[in-house]
Amino acid sequence: LKNKKIISLVDSNKFVGYNKNGSALTSVLLKNNNLHVDIQIDRNHSVGATHAAGVKDVVLEAAITAIADFEDSVSAVDAEDKSVIYRNWTGLMKGTLSDKFMKGDKQVSRVLNQDKSFVSAATGKPFMLPGRVVFLVRNVGLHMMTDAVKFADTGRMVPEGLLDLMITALASFHDVGPAAKSLQNSRTGSVYIVKPKQHGPEEVQFTVDTFSRAEQLLGIPTNTLKIGIMDEERRTTVNLKECIRPAKSRCIFINTGFMDRTGDEFHTSFYGGPFLPRAGVKKAPWLQAYEDWNVDTGIETGLLGVAQIGKGMWAAPDSMADMLKTKGAHPKAGANCAWVPSPTAATLHVIHYHETFVQAVQQRLAAGGHRSKLSDILLPPFLGSTKITPAEIQRELENNAQGILGYVSRWVGLGIGCSKVPDIHDVGLMEDRATLRISSQHVANWLYHGLVTREQVIETFKTMAQVVDRQNGTTEGYHAMSPEFKNNEFQAALEMVFNGINAPNGLTEWTLTKFRRAEKARQNGSRL
Numbered sequence: 106l107k108n109k110k111i112i113s114l115v116d117s118n119k120f121v122g123y124n125k126n127g128s129a130l131t132s133v134l135l136k137n138n139n140l141h142v143d144i145q146i147d148r149n150h151s152v153g154a155t156h157a158a159g160v161k162d163v164v165l166e167a168a169i170t171a172i173a174d175f176e177d178s179v180s181a182v183d184a185e186d187k188s189v190i191y192r193n194w195t196g197l198m199k200g201t202l203s204d205k206f207m208k209g210d211k212q213v214s215r216v217l218n219q220d221k222s223f224v225s226a227a228t229g230k231p232f233m234l235p236g237r238v239v240f241l242v243r244n245v246g247l248h249m250m251t252d253a254v255k256f257a258d259t260g261r262m263v264p265e266g267l268l269d270l271m272i273t274a275l276a277s278f279h280d281v282g283p284a285a286k287s288l289q290n291s292r293t294g295s296v297y298i299v300k301p302k303q304h305g306p307e308e309v310q311f312t313v314d315t316f317s318r319a320e321q322l323l324g325i326p327t328n329t330l331k332i333g334i335m336d337e338e339r340r341t342t343v344n345l346k347e348c349i350r351p352a353k354s355r356c357i358f359i360n361t362g363f364m365d366r367t368g369d370e371f372h373t374s375f376y377g378g379p380f381l382p383r384a385g386v387k388k389a390p391w392l393q394a395y396e397d398w399n400v401d402t403g404i405e406t407g408l409l410g411v412a413q414i415g416k417g418m419w420a421a422p423d424s425m426a427d428m429l430k431t432k433g434a435h436p437k438a439g440a441n442c443a444w445v446p447s448p449t450a451a452t453l454h455v456i457h458y459h460e461t462f463v464q465a466v467q468q469r470l471a472a473g474g475h476r477s478k479l480s481d482i483l484l485p486p487f488l489g490s491t492k493i494t495p496a497e498i499q500r501e502l503e504n505n506a507q508g509i510l511g512y513v514s515r516w517v518g519l520g521i522g523c524s525k526v527p528d529i530h531d532v533g534l535m536e537d538r539a540t541l542r543i544s545s546q547h548v549a550n551w552l553y554h555g556l557v558t559r560e561q562v563i564e565t566f567k568t569m570a571q572v573v574d575r576q577n578g579t580t581e582g583y584h585a586m587s588p589e590f591k592n593n594e595f596q597a598a599l600e601m602v603f604n605g606i607n608a609p610n611g612l613t614e615w616t617l618t619k620f621r622r623a624e625k626a627r628q629n630g631s632r633l
Contacts, residue, residue: 107157122223122232134223138462140455141166141234143221168451170413170442171238173197175269176245176301177365177537178523180516182618182625184253187268195276197240200288217288239297240290241333241357244269246302247311249614266300267315273298274319274330281329294326297357299333301365302612305340306347313351331355333413336399337362337539338369338610343482345402358442359408360415361399363392368542371550372611374485379554380547382493382501386486394481400439400467401475409467418444420535422525425453433457439470446535498556499565504529505544506562506569509601510586512536514573514594517620518584527576529569541601541613549605562602570595584624593624 106112114120114135121141122134133144143164147153153161173194181187196202203216218236225232244266251265277296280289291297300312309332316330332355334341334348341348349356370391371380380386396416403414416435419428428445432454435443441463445451470476493501507529515521516538525533534540551557570586577583586595597620601613608615 120226122226124223132223134226137459139464140458142459165452165455166234167455168238168445168448170241170297172299173240173242174523175273176243177539180520180522180617180621182621183251186520187251187253191272191276194242194273195279198276198279198290200279200286219288235292237288237290239292241297241299242273243299243301243333244273246300247308248302248609248612270298270315270319270330271322274323274325278323281325295329295331295357297331297333299335299358299360301335301362302338302610303334303341303348304338304610305344306351309334309341309348310351313355316355328354331357333358333360335360335362335365337365339366339373342366342395342398343479345399346406349402349406349408353406356408356412358413358415359399359403360413360442360444361396361417362539363396363417364539364543366395367392368539368546368611370485371543371546372605372608374487375546375550375553375606375611377485378487378489379556380550381486381488381491382497383504383543383547385491389484389486390481391484391486394477396438397477398479398482400470401477404439404467404471405475409464409471413442414440414467416440416443418535419446419450419454421532422446422450422535423533425450429453429456433460436461436463437466439463439467441467498551499561502548502551502557502562502565503569505548506566506598507572508536509541509544509548509598510566510569510573510595511576512538512541513598513601513617514577514583514586516617517594517597517624518592519580519582520621520625529572531576538613538617541617542611545601545605545608545613546611548602552602553606559603563599566590566595566598593620593627596620 119135119137120133121136123130124132131146133146135142135144144160145162145164146159147161148159150161153159175181175190179190181190193202200217203214205212205214207213220233220236222231222233224230247264247266249265250262251268252262254263254268255261256263274296278284279286281291281294281296303309303312312332316332317327320327320329332352334352334356336342336345336359345359349359367386381389386392400414403412408414416438419432421427428450432443436457443454445454511526511528515524515526523535523537526536528534548557548562552559552562567587567590570590574585574587584592584594586592597616600616601608604616605611
């Protein structure tokens with residue numbers, strides 16, 4: 106220290122490695138709660154020169170896993186789009202994926218990191234730590250069809266999820282096959298596939314059967330293809346143990362997804378009555394019961410030390426201080442992983458896992474028994490006797506309309522599946538299709554139960570379209586919705602609401618795909 110006092114670790118076992126350049130120490134590697142901390146030392150560095158011990162940086166092992174997404178966060182509606190996604194996944198599996206982009210006025214290049222070498226504090230021998238996350242890949246659900254590939258004899262479309270499965274597995278040969286390269290993704294010879302939008306045990310069983318069939322066709326060992334089960338549909342939630350059962354040899358995570366789960370709750374209970382405003386829905390008993398039920402079930406089915414038990418996304422990428430204050434609740438609830446919108450958010454969120462040893466929390470929860478009640482999960486968040494004024498109804502409608510239009514205008518018009526979309530208060534939120542599912546189902550429910558009228562919905566959407574046009578006024582290629590309100594973006598938004606009652610499970614994919622394809626055709630026609 107500056108006063109020449111030497112401070113040692115309270116627990117010397119947390120010192121696990123180091124690096125030197127000659128006799129000069131350049132790195133001290135610590136391990137806390139099974140996570141590494143690399144204290145980098147360089148007295149000649151601009152930061153290190155100002156520090157008493159020459160520390161230039163502290164690197165936190167943060168995102169242990171990440172998900173490459175084929176689903177909710179991409180806009181992929183045809184063979185052209187799907188080929189880009191498949192090419193990126195192949196590049197990850199080969200270890201060759203790279204990118205160049207402008208950051209401010211400078212071009213920045215990104216490549217996959219090499220593994221990191223340290224000297225063991227215990228043995229003095231060198232050892233390696235991975236320099237990259239372990240990538241999972243989210244395929245689309247069982248409900249989508251695609252003409253990216255067709256049956257040769259009839260020209261019929263094929264199930265998009267099965268196409269995703271085969272391409273995912275084929276590309277992963279570069280990682281787990283006989284020609285695997287040095288920058289490996291899986292250290293255990295597995296391929297990690299996240300499967301969304303599954304409704305109950307029968308659909309999980311179907312997924313497991315298709316995984317087995319793919320392994321047979323490709324000649325790879327049984328159980329190479331692992332599954333991450335998204336617990337985001339009501340039928341899956343209440344039958345979660347039976348969903349895990351057929352996947353017990355493959356399951357590498359269960360994860361709550363409160364946004365899609367809320368959308369499915371709305372659609373499932375649609376006819377029962379009008380729902381609370383969305384802020385009230387978040388406070389209703391079913392939501393906390395659902396979150397606890399997922400953790401409790403994961404513990405009871407033996408996932409501790411075997412699979413991730415995960416929580417949902419922090420959707421405000423510019424509100425990192427708020428995230429630091431609140432997202433620590435996830436490890437305290439027993440989740441050993443949780444979703445964040447950026448590398449910066451991952452690095453900050455890992456601090457919560459240094460503060461809370463989640464394995465100890467899980468052991469305590471295991472000893473305490475099941476907390477949540479099925480009766481709470483099955484209690485829909487209806488408005489009931491709660492009184493809301495016409496002004497409150499209108500504000501809720503405006504908030505939903507602006508959110509729908511803000512996302513749809515980019516998905517349909519620009520082909521952007523996930524981005525930082527300004528909300529009605531101009532706060533950027535990371536939005537994907539789950540947000541549309543909630544908002545469109547909420548408006549459709551209030552329309553059906555007479556809290557709003559069709560004319561009121563249309564006029565509100567027109568007003569909010571002008572807000573969204575202003576928010577995107579400087580976005581290259583943006584197609585304004587006002588004043589005509591006839592373009593594909595605006596019509597897609599209205600269809601999601603007015604067809605909300607008939608949309609299977611309240612999903613928005615079919616409407617988005619239809620209007621995105623129409624918009625691509627319009628844009629290609631205008632270029633010709």
